[in-house]
Amino acid sequence: MDYLVTICCSALFSDIFNSFIETTDIQQLISTDSPESCQIFLKNLEKRGDPGSDAAFLSKLLDCYSKVFARFPLAKHCKTESYARMLVRYAELKGIEDPEDAPDHFSIARSHSKAFAFVHIAHAQFELSQGNSRKSNLILQKALSSNARPVELLRTAIRNLNSGKTHLLPAEHEDNATPTSAFSNExxxxxxxxxxxxxxxxxxxxxxxxxxxxxxxxxxxxxxxxxxxxxxxxxxxxxxxxxxxxxxxxxxxxxxxxxxxxxxxxxxxxxxECGHLDLNTWLRNRKSVNPLDRKCYWRNMLEAVHTIHKHGIVHSDLKPANFVIVDASLKLIDFGIANRIQPDVTSIMKDSQVGTLNYMPPEAIKDTSSNGKPGSKISAKGDVWSLGCILYCMTYGKTPFQNITNQISKIHAIIDPSHEIDFPDVPEKDLLDVLKRCLVRNPRERISISELLDHPYLQLQPQPEPGTDYKACAGDLKRILNELAALQSPNSIARAASNLARMCNSGRKLDVSECVKTSSQTLWK
Known part of the structure; x- marks a missing residue:
């Protein structure tokens, strides 16, 4: 027994000592004028874990890089190779944390350390990993024309790209240019x-x-x-x-x-099917949501939940992380089945217990047993409340009870009929009506999924004015759709159709020539 205690104490002391050494080292390094030493330290530090699978370790690495950048100004040190390599590695790590953030950090590295070929190749490699081979090629060609050095490295990368290889450089030339976790041989x-x-x-x-x-x-x-x-x-x-x-x-x-x-x-x-990112991450990265995006995503969510309800499945734990964006459309990634047995996720983001509570219907809280799992009385109307909370978040940037930080107080507020939910005024009155009818505490009085799908809020076009020529409108729309089809590009058609929907939504008169012009312009965006 004493032997086991000694081993445990030694292991604990080792962990504490290693943590102390790391903290001391980074403090000493950022107190010097040596970016080179910082780069070596950070490179060695990364060998102690896997940032691709360990979120805590990734966060620690990013924090270390931030401290180094705070100590060494970008304008003063960006011309040195070691500093440029830190900029690149930071961008790659940000790409692991959130791929949407990475391009901005790569752009910073390329604009300030453009003399180094490896900086451009790293960005090109990232874009290639995201399926953007055309953008990858543009980055390399631009680096070639700006005389980034060594030019032989750029030419090698271009040849490998043109030949369809997934790695722009052989392993011996990459030198920390690509994350080991992102391009493993597994x-x-x-x-x-x-x-x-x-x-x-x-x-x-x-x-x-x-x-x-x-x-x-x-x-x-x-x-x-x-x-x-x-x-x-x-x-x-x-x-x-x-x-x-x-x-x-x-x-x-x-x-x-x-x-x-x-x-x-x-x-x-x-x-x-692999989504681009989940709705939770998408919402966190936006200060506000475009009304048309909100309306389209709302329909997507309703259609998904309506389908599972028709087949006898009640989700009971709907939240933004349960939906992923695939080709500009929201898709449901699970049905809450495994969640009733044990926690499980299918994306990089996972809501905390409080986060889940923010979308939980009152009847689920009232009917929660002592072990914290939903009881048997949960109905499809519970999913309507959860969807209403998601739409509320897409409208106001927060959930109805998010400002209540104490969990017990939050629970009481959700189930208390006298606690009024705040509905700030919005231009779309139909949207306001949807929110109020979803967030009704009594499930019997709550609107159904079928009624929500038929609600005026989901009508893309405003009600026509008296005297509208319906046949003329139909003819105009038919010609517009023919012009969209002539674009011969799914992406261009999608962008043009989105512009068309926005014009419908704004109540503007649909002019064929204007729509065709807009469609043509989207082809080159």
Whole structure:
């Protein structure tokens, strides 16, 4: 026993000592005038963990880089190679944390340290990893014309890009230019098909979710479940999830697609459609939501939930993290099935307990048993409340009870009929009506999903004025749609259609020539 205590104490002391050494080292380094020493320290520090799979370690690394940048001004040190490499690595790490943030940091590195070829190649490599080969090529060509050095390195990268390789530089030349976790050589085989792991994008319970790509560079989300770590109920819940995904995706485009799966005695693989980012992350990155985006995403959510309700499934834990954006459309990524057994996620973001409470209907709280799990009386109307909270967040930038930080007080406020929910005035009166009818505490009086789908709020065009020539409108729209089809580009059609919808929404008279002009302009944006 004394021996075990000694070992435990030694391990604890070692952890404390290592933490102290790291803190002391970084403080000493940022007190000097040596970016080179900082770069060496940070490079060695990264070897102690995996920022691609350890969010806490990633956060620690980013914090260290921020302290170094605060100590050494960008304008003064950006011409040195070690500082440029820190700028690049910081951008790569930000790409692991949130791919949408990375391009801005790469742009900073390229604009201030443009003489170094590796800076441009790192940005090009990142864009290639996101499927933007055209942008990757533009970055490299621009670097070549600006005489970034060494030019041979740029030419090698361009040749590899043109030949279809996933790595712009051989491993011996990369020198910290690409994250080791993002481009690992690990692969997974499902029913004889090989998929290469790009990075982990989520984890929870006994499962992990990876972003993977196949030989043709098609990107997927791969859910891996370790059955040796899961109990019998959890195993059954995952099998039910596969069964429901297989069945429901044919009924709605707003349900995430399951392409293939493999079940053995020790693991489950689920190959699914990969979203760009979840709605929770999308909302956090915006100060406000465009009214048309809000309306389109609201319809997507309603259609997804309406589908699962029609097939006897009540989600009971809807929140923004349950929806992902795929090709400008929201899709539901789970049905709350596994969540009833154990916590589980399929994206890099996971709501805290308080975050989940912000979307929980009053009847779920009242009917919660002592172990904290929802009781059997939860109905489809509970999902309506949760959806209303999401729409409220998309409208006002917060959930109805988010300002109440004390959890007990929040619970009382949610279930207390005398606690009035604040509905600040908005220009869209139909939107306000939807919010008020969703957030009714009595589920019997709450609006249904079917009624929400028929609500005037979802009408893209305003009500026509008296005397409107319906046949003329129909003819105009037909010609506009023909012109959109002539663009011969799905992305251009989508952008043009979005502009058309905005014009409809603003109540402007639809002029064919104007719509065609707008459509043509979107082709080059």
């Amino acid at each position: 692969s997974i085989t499902i029913k004889g098909k090989q998929f290469f792991i790009f990075k982990m994008i989520g984890r929870g319970g006994s499962s992990k979710v990876y972003q993977v790509f196949d030989q043709k560079k098609h990107v997927y989300a791969l859910k891996y479940v370790n059955l040796e770590e899961a109990d019998a109920q959890a195993v059954e819940s995952y099998k039910n999830e596969i069964e429901h995904l297989n069945h429901l995706q044919q009924y709605s485009d707003q349900i995430i697609k399951l392409y293939d799966y493999e079940i053995t005695s020790s693991y489950i693989y689920m190959l699914m």
